Amino acid sequence: MQRLAMDLRMLSRELSHYLEHQVRVGFFGSGVGFSLILGFSVAYACYYLSSIAKKPQLVTGGESFSRFLQDHCPVVTETYYPTVWCWESRGQTLLRPFITSKPLVQYRNELIKTADGGQISLDWFDNDNSKRYMDASTRPTVLLLPGLTGTSKESYILHMIHLSEELGYRYVVFNNRGVAGENLLTPRTYCCSNTEDLETVIHHVHSLYPSAPFLAAGVSMGGMLLLNYLGKIGPKTPLKAAATFSVGWNTFACSESLEKPLNWLLFNYYLTTCLQSSVNKHRHMFVKQIDMDHVMKAKSIREFDKRFTSVMFGYRTIDDYYTDASPNRRLKSVGIPVLCLNSVDDVFSPSHAIPIETAKQNPNVALVLTSYGGHIGFLEGIWPRQSTYMDRVFKQFVQAMIEHGHELSSM
DSSP states (O other): OHHHHHHHHHHHHHHHHHHHHHHHHSGGGGSHHHHHHHHHHHHHHHHIIIIISBOOEEEESOHHHHHHHHHHOGGGGSOBOBOTTOOSHHHHHHHHHHHSOOOOOOOEEEEEEOTTSOEEEEEEEOOTTOSSOOOGGGSOEEEEEOOTTOOTTSHHHHHHHHHHGGGTOEEEEEEOTTSSSOOOOSSOOOOSSOOHHHHHHHHHHHHHOTTSOEEEEEETHHHHHHHHHHHHHTTOSSOSEEEEESOOSOHHHHHHHHTSHHHIIIIIHHHHHHHHHHHHTTHHHHTTTSOHHHHTTOOSHHHHIIIIIHHHTTOSSHHHHHHHHOGGGTGGGOOSOEEEEEETTOTTSOGGGSOHHHHTTOTTEEEEEESSOTTTTOOBSSSOOSOOHHHHHHHHHHHHHHHHTHHHHHO
16 A cells, blocks of 8 residues: 555656646636546546455465465565556556566576477576575576567566566576577477477476476466476476466467457457467478468467467367367366466456366465456556566565475475
8 A cells, every 4th residue: 555655646746747837828727627637636546446456366275375375475465556547458468568678687598409309498597696595506496488479588587587686596488499599490389288398498407406496487378388287297396386477278268359359459460470470480391291371371379370380289170279278277287386377357368267266176276366467467656667566476476485385385
């Protein structure tokens, strides 16, 4: 509440300055305009405080996980105050990439080989200047998985690293095949149902630092991939805990929502062109198995997946692929603590598809559901340049699991 009060005081000062200027120069000289603006501002503030600013819904499968989060990750129980001038889902989604800063992060790149002869690009932030974990062998390691066409250069990835740099952790970003500028050595890209590359990366990172606490976080499609991996492997993973943000729980529901006219215009078509551009760079690798001309004529993500992704990974139909790609089917099998942040107004992941009942049946799962925030939005503050609610959830949860995770096993 104190944070909102500061924001409202700042907004009031800016509004007063504007009104004082207008009073001297025009219509507002009568005082009528001033009264109208003031009345509107008060009404808007009341509406915002009563209907927009709300505590998230915390859904857990066990009382011990809920108590743990309340004690060590309190942000998930505090009121989330979306940016007062931009709280609607589409606005939050569209503005975040442009309004948030891009902190400078110096990476060390590594290319690792895969069993099929391909290669995966990993970007490391070693944090060798860490004062809290000077021994690199035991320095906590966090694996980050970007979204559909994202890389280590995405603003949300950079903020995750920058915000938590002071904690002393090491980060490694898993760039999906062919998206980070590296050559594609085999005719294969990626999808959120096939976890082989992720398994390779996890094994590789863990083998380098077997004594270091190891966590992972996935955003959007990266979160879907991470959940599908955890659902398949259960507790037999070197990961200590995981977090996901803006996951699409049911691929059919996501596709249906994104194909609504306005959502198609704002998001679907653009993302489709990004996917097409990504694979067209390696066109020569696919021409023997895929009709690339047909792929390049796709007008939606579903059409792209039908013509390219499902064919590449051997699915008989697009429905078979979308069924296998939906992480809601595997949530019950997750065997380590996982926190999943979603906004119920996310057009990429409709609220009716969020597996609340399934989450209640798994003591390892916690859903944090905000009323607003869009898709990878979660903007807060008057001018949200530096961090978001999502960044704060990430930082607190990772720190809680590394420093206090042992408490969960004793609860």
